[in-house]
Amino acid sequence: MGSGAPMVTEPNDAVMTVLVTGIGGAGHGEQILKALRLGQINYRIVGTDITDQCANRRLVDAFERVPRAGEPNYLETIFTLVDRYRARAVFHGSEPEMQVLSRTREQFAARGVYVPVNPPAVLDLCTDKAKTVAFLRQQGFRTPHSREVTKVADLEGFDTLPAVLKPSIGGGGSANVFIVQSRAELETFSAYLLRIYDRFLVQEYMGTPEDEYTVGVLFGMDGELLNSIAVKRVIGTALTVRVSVANRTGRSDLGSTLVVSSGISQGIVGRWPRVAKPCEAIACALRPTAPINIQCRLVGEDVVPFEINPRFSGTTSVRAIAGYNEPDVLIRRDVLGEKIEPHFAYRETAVLRGLMEMDLGGDWICT
Numbered sequence: 001m002g003s004g005a006p007m008v009t010e011p012n013d014a015v016m017t018v019l020v021t022g023i024g025g026a027g028h029g030e031q032i033l034k035a036l037r038l039g040q041i042n043y044r045i046v047g048t049d050i051t052d053q054c055a056n057r058r059l060v061d062a063f064e065r066v067p068r069a070g071e072p073n074y075l076e077t078i079f080t081l082v083d084r085y086r087a088r089a090v091f092h093g094s095e096p097e098m099q100v101l102s103r104t105r106e107q108f109a110a111r112g113v114y115v116p117v118n119p120p121a122v123l124d125l126c127t128d129k130a131k132t133v134a135f136l137r138q139q140g141f142r143t144p145h146s147r148e149v150t151k152v153a154d155l156e157g158f159d160t161l162p163a164v165l166k167p168s169i170g171g172g173g174s175a176n177v178f179i180v181q182s183r184a185e186l187e188t189f190s191a192y193l194l195r196i197y198d199r200f201l202v203q204e205y206m207g208t209p210e211d212e213y214t215v216g217v218l219f220g221m222d223g224e225l226l227n228s229i230a231v232k233r234v235i236g237t238a239l240t241v242r243v244s245v246a247n248r249t250g251r252s253d254l255g256s257t258l259v260v261s262s263g264i265s266q267g268i269v270g271r272w273p274r275v276a277k278p279c280e281a282i283a284c285a286l287r288p289t290a291p292i293n294i295q296c297r298l299v300g301e302d303v304v305p306f307e308i309n310p311r312f313s314g315t316t317s318v319r320a321i322a323g324y325n326e327p328d329v330l331i332r333r334d335v336l337g338e339k340i341e342p343h344f345a346y347r348e349t350a351v352l353r354g355l356m357e358m359d360l361g362g363d364w365i366c367t
Contacts (some may be wrong), residue, residue: 016336213272216292
């Protein structure tokens, strides 16, 4: 474990100290950090990452290097930091850390520390794409035609093309995702994925990128639905596109280009009730106790989800700019006991994203 951020202050019981893990790497930890800086409370933020080469270390009041979530001393390191800085809340900033904190959330609660994370059953369901599809169908929600593949023979009879191939578990940021438009492409890319994974999902490609949304549904730690927000995605830049291929299927309803978006979202923030209300119903069916984020497309009159992330979103800071600040709301409600009005107001606006450089000087260099 190491430290070295220049913005270190002593613990102060008069301010709210929170620990945010995984603040580097442009993940949801960075998003939570940015949102907290826009909060109604003057937070003292302790940020962690697995490397000192972390651009956001200058945006926190104290920075600590920690082990990877899978290492034996990870949890004890986090407990040590919680005690040292007298942190009242811990936010996970990566999915491996999310899994650890979910399994141990009662240990944090016993220390009086708030951890906004969904229970293991919700994580198990949502982080496995095949289980997610099965659950949604069971609940009566429309989903793309999908099939889990463990061997090339499993593709027999699957003729719903074009289709998207993606890992059943993991694949954050749309890694190892392919669009196929012919039987030959389906078999070729399937054989490739089976050399990397023991299983993957083949899923019908539906709708157009112009009708894609990322929808956040916010729940308190008691499971109460607090609010929802949708971002109608603006997709087309290098930051927002993972895969893009010309549409050769002859299906004009899919647009001229078939696109799989990246994990970086931007766009028009609003309530979008035609989309948000069905997503509220989907999220409520999961019985979560922390934020849920649903990736979907509007196909005709139907909202069709294609992925559910049981955590804070990659658009957490985008939403906070609009006045929908999930980390801040949860602390004020679940830690400080403030009454939060259900479906509280926020602005409708458009937020676009780019890259920002951070000059760290030489103090991050480790020898």
